[in-house]
Amino acid sequence: MKGTMVALGGGGFSMSEDGASALDDYILAMTKRPRPRICFIPTASGDADTYSERFEAAFRDRADTSVLSLFCHEPWGYSDPAMLLEQDVIYVGGGSTANLLAIWRLHGLPEMLEKALDSGTVLAGISAGMNCWFESSSTDSYGPLAPLDDGLGLIPGSACPHYLSEPRRRESYQHWVATGALADGFAVDDYAAVVWRDGAFVEAVAEQRDRPVFWVERTADGVVEREIPVRLLGQ
Template sequence: MPANDPTILATSGGIVPGARTRWSVGPLTRHAVDLAGVDARAPKVCFLATACGDAPMIVRDFYDMAQEAGFHASHVQLFPMPNVEDVRAHLLAQDVIWVWGGSVAGLLAMWELHGVDDIMREAWQAGVVLTGVSAGSICWHTGGTTDSFGPELRPITNGLGLVPWSNGVHYDSEEQRRPLFQKLVGDGVLAPGYATDDGVGVLYRGTEFVEAFTEVDGKAAYFVDRADDGGVVETRLETRRLR
């Protein structure tokens, strides 16, 4: 069941500590699933952990979360080979695609190698809701800041570009993130874009920002733009609390 418009909820969150499992689905991810508008059946949610090398423990945690949340769960892995016969058909059959964090550079390279980049664009255009955290947030944008290459953050500029903005994740929790994101936007290395504190997500319909959400009190999203004098302007956005 496709969403009414191409839909992305890009986050620095989406999970919370679990009571009976290591993690539970957080309000941001639940909201992404709600956006698919599924009625009278379990929503089909497919998980991609490409950015952490399809780590088996992460995939296991997803199935624990999905069972608890009542999702019809599946995953697509690319290491050591794709685990489904037809990756395109599988992804296009989903209500929601949920992408995990890790190396966004590695994710983008593997997706290009296997044609998943083009499939994601097709799924997005077909109304499959796309969501994810960290690398799984940056990937939908034109670029952002990444630790894919080491502890000193660097720009990544070859995102899928489904939306024409850059993306700053973990904006309040990793000290390099905010100043580097602002510098890169100011210098024109990154396009103007949206940044999220931990526990915050930004919603796009088509290529336009619609609303920001948080699952943590006091956290927010921001729009960072180049100023006429060569600096940057950071605007804190109204951010709605999800429960």
């Protein structure tokens, strides 16, 4: 798989009081364009209007913004998903991973996203927008935390966002990996992200100090959690 993907465990504009984010700056810089085209996909939140408004407020001064609303919310209305092929960055918001995947498949987004990735568009996302790229993930789409084995599989293995920031994320994810309910995978704390390029893991980055990233792996004795070096952005 060609292309660049950034999976945020948390952080970015949606977790910033003023919309400023070193992770978002890092994503935009990947395009090497003075004013990149960036499209926000808020499907996981049911296209929450305030979420899309926060996105536009955070990016409008430095990028050409658009929103792909599959729920036909005004003022964006419904757009042909083929618009994704015209973007430099596609940024997926948080919410329900299960609902996102179901709705995307109805509208043909998985195939469109693969084409965009192959053509050089950076794919990024937070929380559910992190989970969707992997084969499987830890999700609260059904209320209590549960394993979800239904991702797009653009990144191999499983994912767990908000790893240290939300109650029971760490405990439950390690249990599912240990029992085989989820494959080995990346556990990413808030304000941190993992980066993949051309099918290979490149690095872990963070916009705050002490925001770790782990590789969680099943072993004969249960599960092993290996901390991955994280580069602090701006240093």
